[in-house]
Amino acid sequence: MIKYKPANSLESPRFSGVTTFMRLPNVKTLEDVDFIVTGIPFDTACSYNTGSRFGPQAIRQCSTIIKPYNPVLDVNIFDYCSGVDYGDINTVPGYIEETYHNIEEGLTPVFEKGIIPIVMGGDHSITLAELRAAAKKYGPVALVQFDSHSDTYDSFFGKKYNHGTTFRRAIEENLLIPENSIQVGIRGHLYEPQNLQDAKDLGLEVITGPELHTIGIPETIKKIRERTQDKPIFVSFDIDFLDAAYAPGTGTPEIGGFTTWEAQQIVQKGLREKNVIGYDLVEVLPASDPSKITSFAAAGLMYEFISLIALNKKIRRG
Secondary structure, eight states, X not given: OOOOOOOOTTTSOTTSSSOOGGGOOBOOOOSSOXXXXXXXXXOTTOSSOOOGGGHHHHHHHHHTTOOSEETTTTEEHHHHOOEEEEEEOOOOTTOHHHHHHHHHHHHHHHHHTTOEEEEEEXXXXXXXXXXHHHHHHHSSBEEEXXXXXXXXXXXXXXXXXXXXXXXXXXXXXXXXXXXXXXXXXXXXXXXXXXXXHHHHHTTOEEEXXXXXXXXXXXXXXXXXXXXXXXXXXXXXXXXXXXXXTTOOSSSSOOSSOBOHHHHHHHHHHHSTTOOEEEEEEEXXXXXXXXXXXXXHHHHHHHHHHHHHHHHHHHHHHO
């Protein structure tokens, strides 16, 4: 029996009640759940535009329109899954290492119980602390990163922790398996040619944005599936993977990116029946998103993540 599922929007209008992701119950519990949705409203580590601390609020608001049946994957989520909106993890504005402590402490019991967290950022620095928590249960994991930036700089302004250094730190801390990890959609202007090479030198496979446009969606899906093999996978989706036309509400938007449909295709097929142990979606900046299209896109992608959890349970159930 599924214990936790959204309010029925045929009985209660979507604009009613406390705003939670997809109208899930706001219950801080790890009992009888397959996944949790949680926010980490932190943007101290941004190097340009701030405001993604308000991302979780905006995504939740836009998610109330989402219905439980995914026709592409042919799965009704809550026939197979129980999930809650777990609320937000407390952050310490202006203090990244203290916030990292809170994130790690908050997510460790989630991973320990085998529950899949779906995290809303916040800036991309938060992923490092999520991976620290995941490693306590799973050891190093494979990374599937959707992004326009590789986030493998060594430092910003002489500081080691920044939303642009996340995955270099994760590799240095032995939180990732580089040979099974892949970055998808990397593009845009750089400070110097070495910036793109840095990620490859760290052992990551990189599919650049121009390469993805050239090889196409099916080949990209194949590369993701081959790279990750049967490893436990953490999926990190920076909303600027999408073209600026589809995601203007982000701190460092990039042109030459991808449509929401292309992102759905890669997520649905690239991660199907994979051992994903956690997801995050980061860098939604509502102040630059007056039409809310970025927040709608973020909510829709998180819905795909939850749908995959349900689909995998459906397949295992037979």
